[in-house]
Amino acid sequence: MQVENTEINGFLIDEFNQYGLKEGNTQGTCPLCSSDRKPKNQKKQCASYDWERGLGTCHNCNSIFQMHTYKRKGNADKEYEKPGTSPQVIQYNSELSNKVLKWFADRGISQETLEYVNVTECKEWMPQTGKEENTIRFNYFMGNELINIKYRDGRKNFKLYKGAEKIFYNINSIIGHDSCIIVEGEMDVLAFVEAGINNVVSVPNGATLNQNNLDYLDNCIDYFENKEKIILAVDQDEAGTALQQEFIRRLGAENCYLVDFKDCKDANEYLLKYGIEDLRNVIAIARPVPLENVSTLKDVEEDLKDFVKHGFKPGFQIGLDNFDKIFSTYTGQFITVTGIPSSGKSDFVDQMVVGYNKNYQWKTAFASPENAPTYLHAHKLMRKVWQGMPLPSDIGGKTWNKVADHVNDNFYFIDMDKYSLESVLAKGAELVKRKGIKCLVIDPYNKVRDTNAMSDDVNRYTMDYLSKIEQFCKKYDVLTFIVAHPTKMYKGQDGKMEEPTMYNIKGGGEWYDASYHGLLVHRNYEQKNTKVKVLKVKFQNLGENGAESFFTWEPKSGCYIPEEVDEQNKEDLPWEA
Numbered sequence: 001m002q003v004e005n006t007e008i009n010g011f012l013i014d015e016f017n018q019y020g021l022k023e024g025n026t027q028g029t030c031p032l033c034s035s036d037r038k039p040k041n042q043k044k045q046c047a048s049y050d051w052e053r054g055l056g057t058c059h060n061c062n063s064i065f066q067m068h069t070y071k072r073k074g075n076a077d078k079e080y081e082k083p084g085t086s087p088q089v090i091q092y093n094s095e096l097s098n099k100v101l102k103w104f105a106d107r108g109i110s111q112e113t114l115e116y117v118n119v120t121e122c123k124e125w126m127p128q129t130g131k132e133e134n135t136i137r138f139n140y141f142m143g144n145e146l147i148n149i150k151y152r153d154g155r156k157n158f159k160l161y162k163g164a165e166k167i168f169y170n171i172n173s174i175i176g177h178d179s180c181i182i183v184e185g186e187m188d189v190l191a192f193v194e195a196g197i198n199n200v201v202s203v204p205n206g207a208t209l210n211q212n213n214l215d216y217l218d219n220c221i222d223y224f225e226n227k228e229k230i231i232l233a234v235d236q237d238e239a240g241t242a243l244q245q246e247f248i249r250r251l252g253a254e255n256c257y258l259v260d261f262k263d264c265k266d267a268n269e270y271l272l273k274y275g276i277e278d279l280r281n282v283i284a285i286a287r288p289v290p291l292e293n294v295s296t297l298k299d300v301e302e303d304l305k306d307f308v309k310h311g312f313k314p315g316f317q318i319g320l321d322n323f324d325k326i327f328s329t330y331t332g333q334f335i336t337v338t339g340i341p342s343s344g345k346s347d348f349v350d351q352m353v354v355g356y357n358k359n360y361q362w363k364t365a366f367a368s369p370e371n372a373p374t375y376l377h378a379h380k381l382m383r384k385v386w387q388g389m390p391l392p393s394d395i396g397g398k399t400w401n402k403v404a405d406h407v408n409d410n411f412y413f414i415d416m417d418k419y420s421l422e423s424v425l426a427k428g429a430e431l432v433k434r435k436g437i438k439c440l441v442i443d444p445y446n447k448v449r450d451t452n453a454m455s456d457d458v459n460r461y462t463m464d465y466l467s468k469i470e471q472f473c474k475k476y477d478v479l480t481f482i483v484a485h486p487t488k489m490y491k492g493q494d495g496k497m498e499e500p501t502m503y504n505i506k507g508g509g510e511w512y513d514a515s516y517h518g519l520l521v522h523r524n525y526e527q528k529n530t531k532v533k534v535l536k537v538k539f540q541n542l543g544e545n546g547a548e549s550f551f552t553w554e555p556k557s558g559c560y561i562p563e564e565v566d567e568q569n570k571e572d573l574p575w576e577a
Helices: 097-107 111-116 184-194 214-223 238-251 269-272 276-284 297-310 345-360 372-384 398-412 419-433 458-476 508-514
Strands: 010-017 045-048 053-058 064-066 119-126 131-142 147-151 159-162 177-182 199-202 229-232 254-258 334-337 366-367 411-413 441-442 478-482 517-524 530-537 550-554 559-562
Touching: 097 458, 111 184, 147 297, 177 184, 184 199, 184 269, 184 276, 214 238, 214 334, 214 419, 229 238, 229 478, 238 419, 238 478, 276 559, 334 345, 345 372, 345 441, 345 478, 345 517, 345 559, 366 419, 372 398, 372 411, 372 458, 398 411, 419 441, 419 458, 458 478
Parallel strands: 177 199, 177 229, 229 254, 334 478, 334 517, 366 411, 366 441, 441 478
Antiparallel strands: 045 053, 053 064, 119 131, 131 147, 147 159, 517 530, 530 550, 550 559
């Protein structure tokens, strides 16, 4: 029945019919539990086989099992260490000691579950104790390949295999399923498997309040394609909530469902307190993410309480003191940046996204037709991150490699033969999902036209254009920069070029009304400095309309140096922080 290179659900089969089931039959024995049943019941047809999806379902043990094994999907962008090729990793004890089995049993996890998910134990050096410890091994497989390992000792110290690729734990289990569950720890995976729910994965390193870099999601994003339901069963604490929100942003609110563990922190605690049936029911009654564009007080109550207690939340800042005093922003908004030609608009926007990356680890995508060729734009960003000019002798050196890796992992260039607003926003949405970007730069807007515009009227066109960007910002919680050139400018009586405002952009009234924020970048060639002026802030707590800050542009690094700040007090480079 097998055909070489057969695919199921977009996954290439590695071993067809791994349990040796009778091909073509839709019912038969369960390979997971039949051998453990009484002899008279071992041949009972307790399982259903779905050959089209490659899944089997047992009606005795309630397990769902994969009938085939699969080769890994997608390729990592980087070279990683391979724990599966290490002799000390291969030679591990697959037999779990009685002590370890009891430890798991006390947490509601049976030996059958441990064997099913390939939990092992071994001796391993742990940096937290500075010596070799007996550890539990959570083995991270993708296909039949061992990709990573998490070690846990008796003192609840953890470590991942050094230099290995980060992926979801138990990622193979969601192949073929229309739905899956995401949890925050390996023990929670085991809890659901114990309850007969196998299509569950865990993040490799828990949750923190900063969830802007989910490299394991980047490496596994293909596995979540076409999932009709993604159930988020993360820990019910502040960090878990932050992780949940990032998953919703990346995977789409329309696909995500939420669970309520009542008074418990996570799935394992819930299993111990309420039992298997109640844990299954938690998944059965998972609720969809609240409807987009429809809110009730209950949906925003926590934000409301926080506002009553603390007032407006502080805005995000770029790390330049004189500018941070007059301007900050939220995500889910867009900023219009204007200025006469050669005033440094694009350069200052680069400075801003490098600052956001340093402070908050935000990733940025650029749709910048005027910054072509791409390698020159990459060079500009390298200089800002490096805070200097890389020389030929630096190529391949330690600093070059660190900076190059940092720029490669945090900044993405949308290169198109023909730019359109629709194609740029579609690519931006893809980069949110696959790379987790938080900033999008459109530079300049007149080179990224709305080819689907319904009107030739400039005011109507501008309003529709900005409305589409606003929808994108809100849906994906992205901060978007729009660089907009002014129309023809005039010189004043003193012979100097007048400073433009947002009203000098074609369709100016709409720009001022629709933009959340507006900035002017203006270079004074006589004084050899650059002024950045706040033309508009939507919320008073985020800035000061009309306020100005002044900078000296440093040619080697391409960085803007605040004029009143001592240059000697430089902060750490982004990759040193």
